[in-house]
Amino acid sequence: MDEPDDRLEATLLGAALGDALGLPCEGMSSRAIARRFGTVDRFRMLGRTGFVSDDTEQSALVAQSLARHPNDLEACVADFRRALFGWFLRLPWGVGLGTVKACLRIGLGLRPSGVMSAGNGAAMRSAIVGVFLRDEPDDRRAFARALAEVTHRDPRAVEGAVFVAEVAALAARPGEARTPSDLLLEARGVVGNGQLGVAIDAGLAAAASELDTLDAAKALGTSGFIVPTLAFASFIFARFGDDPLRALTETISAGGDTDSIAAIVGAWSGARLGAAWLPADLIGRIHDGPFGPTHLKRLARALRDAADGSPAVPPRYSIAAATARNLALHPVVLAHGFRRLAPF
16 A cells, blocks of 8 residues: 555545435435435534544444554454454444344354355445545455345345445555446456446446436335445446535435435545545534544554554443434434424
8 A cells, every 4th residue: 555645534434424424314215314404414313512432433443453463354354253252242322233143144154154045244344444545446346245245145136345445445546536437347356246237237228328316216216125225326426526515415305315325425425535525513513432533533643553564552442332322312213213204
């Protein structure tokens, strides 16, 4: 890796920003979001404070394992598997069914731990793999694939994770001013699955067309599965990648799996543009407990140390604080879930 820059930090914080902005709208329709929130350009979960969910937290766990074992694939995967199960025991919210099943399999000692799910869980956490290993394409794809398979073994989910990492890696290369569409087209080369490839191509075609965001969302889908997610994420990044905050608000306005898709788009934006685009006022309002901005910045420093061959010491987080926060916020998350059922 070349001289350290801020792309690692910006990738983690970009994912966190998209996750925290999108979380209150997860599962809502575009019409309900417009009626209740308007443009989602500030946090709506609990007052003015933003909270990250499993998208950011799993990305942080991946970063932690990469920092500890940057050159040992098997050790990195084993470390992530252990960390993921410990995290699962803290009762996080918003965890996808595929990841829940995989964590239960880890707890029972079953191998393989991953399940045949095409959910977003593997892809939403893989951008940091791409940025960390941006100069090592073979290692990047091997790590992205193996880390994905800890929870998801459906080929579409695995290749989706590899694709997300590939876009991030290409975006993070220094000195290459390339358009988001060019990055997506080049990364498309790592996708062999026909269904996933057609979806990405459809997203790029929609971005080049006159479709607006809501029409594109209807055509491509925004559900919690990897095929529509990458189609819509590709559309958003290609169309709005030069205006990252608008890219996030457009993503969330479409409804569906708003936090995961926005986390992917935010991570790609951080990889491409660094920390300069990150709105300091919003980042400063993300709850700074476990997996908050301070923790993510320390993780980025640990990754830079690991990339330089120096001893890397990932930051620890308080198990008690993480569990207490999760338990305290579960009623808030449930209240948002029930509120979505209201017709007004």
